[in-house]
Amino acid sequence: MQILDGNLVSAHIKAQIKQEVIDWQAQGGKKPHLAAILVGNNPASEAYVGNKVRTCQELGYESTLLRFGVDITEEELINEVNKLNNDDSVDGILTQLPLPKHISPDAVINSINPAKDVDGFHPITQGKMLLGQPSFLPATPYGILMMLEYYKIDVTGMNCVVIGRSNIVGTPMTVLLSRNANPGNATVTLTHSRTKNLKDITLNADLIVAAIGKPKYVTADMVKPGAIIIDVGINRIEDATRKSGFRLVGDVDYDNVAPLCSYITPVPGGVGPMTIVGLMKNTLDAVKQNAKQAVLS
Numbered sequence: 001m002q003i004l005d006g007n008l009v010s011a012h013i014k015a016q017i018k019q020e021v022i023d024w025q026a027q028g029g030k031k032p033h034l035a036a037i038l039v040g041n042n043p044a045s046e047a048y049v050g051n052k053v054r055t056c057q058e059l060g061y062e063s064t065l066l067r068f069g070v071d072i073t074e075e076e077l078i079n080e081v082n083k084l085n086n087d088d089s090v091d092g093i094l095t096q097l098p099l100p101k102h103i104s105p106d107a108v109i110n111s112i113n114p115a116k117d118v119d120g121f122h123p124i125t126q127g128k129m130l131l132g133q134p135s136f137l138p139a140t141p142y143g144i145l146m147m148l149e150y151y152k153i154d155v156t157g158m159n160c161v162v163i164g165r166s167n168i169v170g171t172p173m174t175v176l177l178s179r180n181a182n183p184g185n186a187t188v189t190l191t192h193s194r195t196k197n198l199k200d201i202t203l204n205a206d207l208i209v210a211a212i213g214k215p216k217y218v219t220a221d222m223v224k225p226g227a228i229i230i231d232v233g234i235n236r237i238e239d240a241t242r243k244s245g246f247r248l249v250g251d252v253d254y255d256n257v258a259p260l261c262s263y264i265t266p267v268p269g270g271v272g273p274m275t276i277v278g279l280m281k282n283t284l285d286a287v288k289q290n291a292k293q294a295v296l297s
Contacts, residue, residue, distance in 0.1 A: 001258055001259060001260075001261050001262065001263070001264065002151075002262065002263050002264075003263075003264060003265070003266055004147055004151060004230070004263050004264065004265045004266075004270060005266075005269065005270075006143075006147065006265065006266075006269055006270045006271055006272060006273040006274045007269050007273050009146065009147050009150045009151075009273075009274060009277075010143075010273035010274055010276065010277045012150065013146060013150075013277045013281075014055070014058065014059060014277060014280070017059050017277075017280055017281065017284060018058070018059045018060060020284060021059060021060045021061070021284065022060065024284075024287075024288070025060075029287065029288070029291060030089075030287060030291070031060065031061060031062050031287075032059075032060075032061045032062070032091050032092070032283050032284050032286070032287040033061065033062040033063070033064070033089055033090050033091050033092070033287070034052070034056055034061055034062070034063050034064075034090075034091065034092045034093075034094070034118065034279075034280075034283045035063070035064040035065075035066065035084050035087075035090045035092065035093050035094075036049050036052060036053065036063070036064070036065050036066070036093075036094050036095075036096060037066050037068070037077070037080065037081070037084075037093070037094070037095045037096065038065060038066070038067050038068070038096050039067075039068045039069075039070060039072060039077065039095075039096070039099055039100060039103070040068075040069070040070040040100060042098070044234075044236075045096045045097075045098075048096060049065060049096050051276055052094075052276055052279065053065055055276050055280060056280075059280060061280070061283065062089075064090070066080060068080070070100045072103075073102075073103075074102065074103045074104060074107060074108070077095075077099075077103060077108055078107065078108060078111045081093065081095070081108060081111045081112055082111065084116070085111075085112065085113040085116065090116065091116060091118075091283055091286040091287040091290055092116050092117075092118030092279075092282065092283040092286045092287075093112050093113070093116045093117070093118070094118060094119045094279065095108050095109065095112070095119075097168075109121045109122055110122065110123065115286065115289065115290060115293070116286060117136055118136055118139075118279055118282035118283045118286055119136075119138065119139055119279065119282075120135070120136040120137050120138035120139060120142070120172070120282065121138065121167065121168065126138070126167065126172065129172060129175060129176070130175055132179060132180075136282045136285065136286070137172070137176065137278065137282070138167075138168060138169070138172045138278075139275045139276075139278035139279040139282065140168065140169050140173075140211075140232060140271060140274070140275045140278065141169060141172045141173045141176050141278075142278035142281065142282070143271060143273075143274025143275045143276075143277050143278035144173065144209070144230055144232075144271060144274060145176060145183050146274060146277065146278065146281075147230075147265075147271075147274050148183045149182075149183055151263065153183070153228065153263065154182070154183070155177060155183050155184065155185070155186040155206075155207060156182075156184070156185040156186065157185065157186065157187070158186045158187070158206035158207050159186070159187050159189070159204055159205050159206050159207075160177050160186040160187065160188045160189070160205060160206065160207040160208075160209070161188075161189045161191055161201055161202050161204075161205035161207070161208050161209070162174050162177070162188060162189070162190050162191065162208075162209045162211065163191050163192070163198070163202070163208065163209065163210045163211060163212045163217070163218065163251070164191075164192060164209075164210070164211035164212040164213065164232070164251075165190055165191075165192045166211065169209075169211040169232050170190065170192070170209075170211045170212075171190070173209050173211070174188045174190045177207075177209075186207065189201055189205075192212070193212065198222070199221065199222050202218070202222040202223065203222065203223070203224050204224070205223075205224070205227055206226075206227060206228065207227065207228040207229075207230070208223065208227060208228070208229050208230070209230045209232065210229070210230070210231050210232060210233060210250065210251035210252050211232035211233065211251065212233070212251050213233060213235070213251065214233070214235070214251055215233065215235035215237050215249050215250075215251065216249060216250075216251070216252065216253040216254075217233070217251045217252070218231075218251060218252040218253060218257060219253045219256065219257070220253065220256040220257050220260060223257050223260050223261070224260075225260050226260075226261070226262045227260065227261055227262065228261065228262055228263045228264070229252055229257060229258075229261050229263070229264040229265065230265050230270075230271065231250035231251055231252040231254070231264070231265050231266075231267050231270060231271065232250075232251065232271050233249075233250040233251030233252070233267065234248055234250065234267060234268070234272065235248065235249050235250065235251070236248060237249055248267055248268050249267060250265075250266075250267030250270075252264070252267075254266065254267065
């Protein structure tokens with residue numbers, strides 16, 4: 001069993017990005033600028049956004065963090081997005097989810113200029129991905145692809161099962177694993193909470209991507225020997241032995257599943273760091289595309 005180390009892979013890719021930024025600026029390009037919107041004070045969201053801001057500093061990006069209280073209206077938040085859309089210094093925009101219940105995440109995401117949609121959530125962005133056209137890839141699936149590439153895991157012809165159908169991970173992961181590319185060319189089954197006989201399906205899987213948001217959902221009796229496991233879940237469970245009172249676990253029962261696997265991602269330290277790398281790669285692509293568009297216009 002080999003651990004797919006997201007910290008190791010992300011450090012390798014960040015070093016490449018940092019050098020690419022240096023080279024880009026040496027050629028007269030502007031510093032990439034990522035703007036993040038954070039509503040409320042959700043601890044997990046605070047941590048995620050903090051990691052993104054620190055990574056921007058590490059790579060030589062400019063970053064802007066806009067904080068708003070939970071009482072901000074949907075209209076007010078969309079107005080703030082539009083200000084960033086119209087700010088030529090900003091290359092990428094992300095709105096940290098989840099948002100308060102009175103704000104539609106779809107409405108906010110749809111208001112982002114697709115040219116600055118570095119999270120890869122806009123309908124135009126995802127439509128281009130579905131058609132195989134150049135686009136920003138959703139950050140987590142993009143990070144998973146980079147991890148598979150780094151470890152030289154060829155999924156061609158594999159039976160892959162994706163558990164979870166969100167537009168953020170599950171659905172785009174299904175598209176990307178099945179496309180005619182490398183990594184890709186797998187036969188993919190998309191499953192979810194209402195799938196019947198899920199265990200029968202996963203037992204035939206060479207690769208399982210678990211993204212259903214339920215702690216330890218994938219158990220050892222669902223996994224065939226030698227399978228590859230990509231665990232996207234980040235769940236907090238109570239743990240009285242920890243100072244914080246909780247610990248993080250994935251969607252996979254790691255302790256019992258790992259001995260069966262050829263490769264597996266840990267939680268934390270697996271997919272999480274790769275998501276941030278995917279976001280940073282998209283932001284660098286955005287500044288280059290925006291510069292090219294400015295020349296053409």
